[in-house]
Each structure stands twice: as structure tokens, then as C-alpha cells.
Amino acid sequence: MASHLTFALPVHPAGSDTIKIGLVGCGGRGTGAVDNALRSAPNVKLVAMGDVFRDRVESSLGRLRKRNVKGLDVPKERQFVGFDAYRKVIESNIDYVILATPPGFRPAHLKAAVSAGRNIFTENPVAVDSSGIRTCLELHEEANRKKLNIVAGTQRRHQTGYLETLKRIHD
Secondary structure (H helix, E strand, O other), X not given: OXXXXXOOOOOOOOOOOOEEEEEEOOOHHHHHHHHHHHHOOOOEEEEEEEEOOHHHHHHHHHHHHHOXXXXXXXXXXXXXXXXXXXXXXXXXXXOEEEEOOXXXXXXXXXXXXXXXXXXXXXXXXXXXOHHHXXXXXXXXXXXXXXXXXXXXXXXXHOOHHHHHHHHHHHO
């Protein structure tokens, strides 16, 4: 699936030097991904967050503040909670969305993001069954037509422990 995804070129939002990010899924992986994004370049801001659970949103913001991450601009009115939180984040004034929820939700979240015209970073896997994969492949085609980018996480390809395990298997 990742081999079919487009890799994003540098994003320059129209009319602003600031790149505005929305985060869907405020657990450890989502917090880590947005931390990486906020540290990647100047003028990157987190402006909307959503999770099914309020304590996840609050905990994520707390961890980012504790790490002295710059670019946090998420007032209470852009901290969304509940099963529809992903829609509210995606419908916010953002340039791209980070999808870091459990993968069973990913096809529906990808569909909402592509429909709203958002560039997307999604964690892997993008789906957990053949129906979800087919949906994601169709969404990839739709994103291409709209000139949107979908980038999928590949961190395991670079982690020392995984590389060492792979080397041992091959040996």
C-alpha cells in the first residue's frame, strides 16, 4: 500500500508562511508525530486536535508543553472530543491532518480528509482488511485527481531493532 502513496513535496500554504496542522488521535503515536512535525521547520503550528477521549487531548497537549514544543495554538474551542472529533479537526482551517488513530478507523478518516481537500499524513497500516485497503486505494486516486498528498508512516524501516531483526532473518 505504501508503495502506491504519493510522497509530499514541501508544503507552502496559499497566502501564509504558516503551515497549520490538525491531529486526529492524541495518544503516544499522534503526539510523537505532531512533535516531529512541529520541530521540522519554522512557522509550523498545531491548531486543532481531536480524540475520542478528552484525557487523551489534554495529556497530549501537556506532553508537548512539557517538551517545550513551539507552535502550539490549540485553544479549548479547537480541542474536539468524541467519535465525530476527526470531522471537526478536518473541517478546521488546517493545511494538513495527521491521522494517528487505531487503523480500523483509518479508511473513514482518510475519506473525510480527502473529501475536505486536506493533505494527509497517516500512520501505518492504512487499513486492516481487504475492503479498507480497496477504499484507501480509491481515495489515493481521488487525492491524486485533487492534487492532494497522502504520506504514510514508515518508521519501522529505519528503526535499529527492526533492521537488526531483518538482518538476522536474512542471515
